[in-house]
Amino acid sequence: MDIINSIVLGVIQGLTEFLPVSSSGHLELGKAILGDESEPKKSLLFTVVLHFATALSTIVVFRKDIVDIIKGILKFEWNEDLQFAAKIALSMIPAVIIGLFFEAQLEQLFGGNILLVGCMLIITAALLFLADKAKDTNKKVSFKNALVIGISQAIAMLPGISRSGATISTSVLLGNDKTKAARFSFLMVVPLIFGKIAKDVLSGDITYDSANFTSLSIGFIAAFVSGLFACTWMIALVKKSKLSYFAIYCLVVGVIAIVFALLNK
Known part of the structure; x- marks a missing residue:
């Protein structure tokens, strides 16, 4: 993967991680458009590194809350x-x-499966449409809610299902305050990403290969910087946002992805 592609994909990850439009889905679409032919394992590695960058940007933005x-x-x-x-x-x-x-089964889904991404983006759109109709409240996330939201986060590991979209929508549909739902959604993923990185390092899945180090580093920086901007913007936006706007976007991109996949079979 060349430097330009790494920057583009890093910016895509940083901007879409906090918006309910599926960062993993956009990464797969971006890789397909840019002609990236990485093996599923390498593709997932790059995705994990970019998620690690946005996890760090989350920590910076929510540093007071975390302290x-x-x-x-x-x-x-x-x-x-x-x-x-x-x-x-x-x-x-x-x-x-x-x-x-x-x-192992999850890794196989990260390798340019554009048809799957398109279908999952349409599911994300449906979730956001439903959440947009929910009434706003001052309710905090309960323990029962936390487990249900966790299940939606697990499902969102599929490329094309927006993690923030799924978790925020689930939380809102459970009757929780939108701002509290967004805060919980952004913070709940941080330990998972650090755990994933630690697991891969200890297992030897992540190595300091000089052939990939430059592109991974540049992608990391691009994702971190754009993630800082997107996270800060989303916090302000979520208080008054209309999730239906993001739903329409996911629906349109999902349909385009499906058509693209079918035409290139």
């Missing part, structure tokens, strides 16, 4: 911060199970 949560945990009291951390841990369980037991 407060850590301080609350260190008090060793069943306070609001410790409860929030427990909800995050609970939400991780479904995705951890999928990652541990179905990783």
Whole structure:
């Protein structure tokens, strides 16, 4: 993968990670358009590195929240911060199970399967349309909600299902406040990404191959910088946004992807 492609894909990841339009789906579409023919394993590796970059941008944007949560945990009291951390841990369980037991099957889906991406984008659009009709409330995410949202996050590991779209939509449909739903959605993925990176490093799946290091590094930087912008923008937007706008976008891109895949069979 050349430097220009790495920058383009990094920017795509950074911008789409926080918008409910499926960053993984857009990465697969971007790779197909740019003619990237990486093996599924290498393709997934690049995707994981870019997700790692946006996880770091999430930490930077939510640094105050994260520090407060850590301080609350260190008090060793069943306070609001410790409860929030427990909800995050609970939400991780479904995705951890999928990652541990179905990783090989998941990897095979990341290799230019544009038809699948298109179909999943249409499902994302349907979720966003439904969530847009839900009434806004001041309700916080409960433990039961956290587990259900975690299941939606696990399903969103499929390319084309927006992780933020699925988790925010699920949370809103459960009756939670949209701003609180977005905060929970953005923070719940951070431990998973760090866990994934640690697992790959320990297993030897990620190596410092000089042939790939430059493109991975440049993609990482592009995703991190654009992720900072997108995360900050999305926090302000989600308070007054209309999810139907993103739903229409996902629907249009999904249909285009399906047509593209069928014409190139």
